Amino acid sequence: MTTVLLIEDDPAILRGLADNLRFEGYEAITATDGETGYHLQQERKPDLILLDLMLPRMSGLEFCRKLRGEGIQTPILMLTARSEEPDRVMGLDLGADDYVTKPFSVRELMARVRALLRRSQTRNDGTDALPDELRFGDTQIDFRSYEARRNGEPLEMTRKEFAILRFLASRTGEVVTRDDLLNEVWGYESYPSSRTVDNHVAGLRAKLERDASQPEHIKTVHGVGYKFVP
Secondary structure (H helix, E strand, O other), X not given: OOEEEEEOOOHHHHHHHHHHHHHOOOEEEEEOOHHHHHHHHHHHXXXXXXXXXXXXXXXXXXXXXXHHHOOOOOOEEEEEEHHHHHHHHHHHHOOOOEEEEEOOOHHXXXXXXXXXXXXXHHHHHOOOOOOOEEEEOOEEEEOOOOEEEEOOEEOOOOHHHHHHHHHHHHOOOOEEEHHHHHHHHHOOOOOOOOHHHHHHHHHHHHHXXXXXXXXXXXXXXXXXXXXXXX
């Protein structure tokens, strides 16, 4: 059974999320502080961690730093308040994989849980593995450090742009639908609009293509989606 470690100090949120995880068929183990959560992670080796940022005895940020520093790559989904944007960004930089903002939709949260578990299973199986590095034309991308260069000069890209390019590169030469990208990169299944993907792809083309109006690498397959050609 897939095991999810839930670390949250609000009793009502903890109880509600644990019930929903069990309803979805996961084994839910819980902790109300970071230190206890860390020890549970060491003992139980969960498949996914749901982590509140503001925790007693070890903050969510320190928890991320400690796990990633030890080389533990268990997917981490952060639970944050709207006022915690700087900490949220720091958490992502420290190695958290995704976040949801309180108050959140349980449906969206569970969809993100499923998406992170799918990605983790894909990596473990070695099928459609996401690349760590990418080189094409005059561009070099390091997905581990979120660094990009073109003609040797640093290239500013958003995390979503890195994620889109990484997923497209994992399916080089294949058509990837907009729904595939939404599910993989945004991690939820109730989409505001496929234009979300189109807008981000347009931004990528503006940064990576010699002529964004006639892309050589991120090609449109009309009515379907996109295809990456190195």
